[in-house]
Amino acid sequence: MIYRFLPLVLLSLMSFDSIKETKVKQNDNIVIATDPKDIAANKKVAFEASCKSFYQSIEANNYSLPQYESFFKAFEGYSQLQQQGLIENEYLTIVDFSLSSKEERLWVIDMNTKMVVLQSLVAHGKNSGMEFANQFSNKSESYQSSLGFYLTGETYTGKHGLSLKIDGLEYGINNNARQRAVVIHGADYASEKFVKANGRLGRSQGCPAVPYTVHKTLIETIKGKSCLFIYHPSRSYVEKSKLVS
Template sequence: MNYKLLPVLLFGFFSFITPTKNTTDPTYIATSTKTAFESKVFSLYNNLNSNNFKIPQLESFSKALEGFYQLKQKGLIQNDILTLVDFSLSANSKRLWVIDMTTNTILYHTLVAHGRNSGEEFAATFSNKSESFQSSLGFYLTGETYIGKHGLSLRLDGLEKGINDNARERAVVIHGADYVSEKFIKQNKRLGRSQGCPALPVELNQEIIQLIKEKSCLFIYHPSRSYKIASKLIS
């Protein structure tokens, strides 16, 4: 299978629904669109090139794709890399994936920290407020790089009002941290936590930042009911 064609096919699925009844019926259109999307997601998921990494769960992957293609359709995404963070998983497990959407290939799978006030081993509470020291869920566009107290760092722009749109004001960025490591987990029985930033292992920080910078999509997932209600990007 030509993996390079899969995202194109998914992006264009709205245009290729075969009508079997009155396609002006809003209920029929919505149902057909949802079915077509789910079919495309399932195909992409089953054909993910894992690169010998563990693949993400279908639920988080599906939600990530739903937002990715909406943002792509709006012309916001210029770098076809999808970074998926699954905060439903233990902080002691690798829960960040970097996926090349042009080839449907997982490029990185690594540890990532959540905010110190979001929870201990598991993230449970989230906030968009300054000084909350909690993580924020939802979709982001990656911005520009800069050198800060953690070295090379990447600014993030939250795209969901009331959920993560204060990310830049809060200085929620991607950066490396020595508390994001297997060594730290062994010494402390859990991964270290940030002030709300999705911090990465120091040894991978520069590679990942250089790959995903400048308007790629980052999605931080959690099966939070309040997020599902508030989000305008996913159903």
């Protein structure tokens, strides 16, 4: 009886190989891969194309745009957080700590209108570096900045005036933000005047501090569970993060 089933077994094996190794044509020669590796590769290509298209459609609104590398990482994490339902206020704030503190390296992008609504100077922690930030920590009293993705929280009035609490979303990278009292606030040392006098921006105890001229507008815009991404081309961050590749 075995010989009766042998052709069926061979047919099944041939069919499996065909599904794994070939492509299926649908809808006037649109080719769809069925191999899991091909599907993953195609998803990656599609995401990269989507990100590039979004970036190219952003209205700078008399500001500059963030560098594409930092935007790509930000878009990657933002998309995942949005799918998880964590984002309620659809603004993406990007802080690019690969840039000099003398540059306006903070951007706020309205992800609905695809428009830059604010660009600003922003300080890094005093133990993260001088003009450039190059060391980062999640530890209390390190006085270093922390990289990665955050959700903005609630406002309060403290010693720096109106301030905004933030919650780090990446364990071991920035999840101690609340415990460390890392918040967004205004500061006199985060100003063009300080840059002109010192050749660099002043530094914080780890907070992304901004000029008093923009801090209220920034805080009121992004409060209430919007996405904040602090970027640096750090290999150790990419290796630890589950939100960027």
